[in-house]
Amino acid sequence: MQEFNQVLDSEATVSHVLEVIKSAQWLHLACHGQQHSTEPLKSSIILSDGHLELGQILESSLPEAEFVFLSACQTAMGNAKLMNEALHLAGGFIAAGFQAAIGTLWNIADADGPIVSKIVYQRLFSEGKPDVTDSAEALHVAVQSLRKQGVPFQRWMPFIHMGI
Numbered sequence: 252m253q254e255f256n257q258v259l260d261s262e263a264t265v266s267h268v269l270e271v272i273k274s275a276q277w278l279h280l281a282c283h284g285q286q287h288s289t290e291p292l293k294s295s296i297i298l299s300d301g302h303l304e305l306g307q308i309l310e311s312s313l314p315e316a317e318f319v320f321l322s323a324c325q326t327a328m329g330n331a332k333l334m335n336e337a338l339h340l341a342g343g344f345i346a347a348g349f350q351a352a353i354g355t356l357w358n359i360a361d362a363d364g365p366i367v368s369k370i371v372y373q374r375l376f377s378e379g380k381p382d383v384t385d386s387a388e389a390l391h392v393a394v395q396s397l398r399k400q401g402v403p404f405q406r407w408m409p410f411i412h413m414g415i
Contacts, residue, residue, distance in 0.1 A: 264300045269307060276315045277381070278349075281364060284323030284340055291338040296323060305343040313348035317383045320353045320371065322364040327354030327411050341413055351386045351414030360406050367393040367410055387412040 258271055263282070272278060280296055287293035292309070295302035319341075321327075327341040338346075341354030353371065370393035375381035390412045397407040 261299050263298045265298050265303045265307075268296070268298055268303055269311065272308065273311050273313060274315060275313075275319075276317045278316075278319040279322065279368065280319070281322040281368070284321060284326045284355075286325040286339055294325075294338075294340050294343070296321075296326075296340065305338065305340055308340075308343055308347050311347060316344075316348040316350070318351050318381075318386055319344045319349045320368060321355065322353075322359075322368050324355060324358040327352075327356050327409075327413070341411070345414050349414065351383050351412065353386065353390050353410060353412050356409040356411060359409055363397065363402070363406050363410075366397065370396050384415055386414075 256271055256275075258268060268280075283297040285295055285297065285302075287295070292304060292306035293302075294305045297303075321341055321344070323340075325340075327339050339354070341352040344352050367390070371386070371389040372381075374389035374392050375385055390410060394407045394410055398404075
């Protein structure tokens with residue numbers, strides 16, 4: 252696995268993040284996301300200088316891609332009128348080359364993203380080197396933790412896993 256690369260605040264520009272994505276094996280995006288219901292390729296991750304659109308991600312070569320955690324709102328949100336045809340950010344990252352993705356079906360509470368992320372990564376790194384095939388189970392453990400804490404279902408339900 253490559254070295255850890257953190258991009259924060261004003262450094263998180265569309266061009267810089269796109270370059271990081273192209274060489275990332277594991278990627279965690281904690282930001283704002285939005286689904287574009289009429290033009291899915293314009294669904295985007297909102298960065299410091301603009302929007303990184305799904306179309307840009309799909310055009311990228313991602314030879315190292317394994318796992319992406321999209322800790323942002325609406326990253327796996329489909330379209331009510333085209334339920335079986337809508338393309339969303341999490342599915343787009345899979346189509347672009349990532350083997351597994353965690354995304355959200357709707358807006359998430361600001362407090363929940365860090366809690367779910369922490370539990371997912373604790374689980375994935377508990378035995379040293381993480382394995383992408385353990386990412387679905389890690390999300391399950393994180394969501395169950397929220398449930399046990401009594402968090403209302405509308406706050407733990409939006410987190411989904413796709414891929415291997």
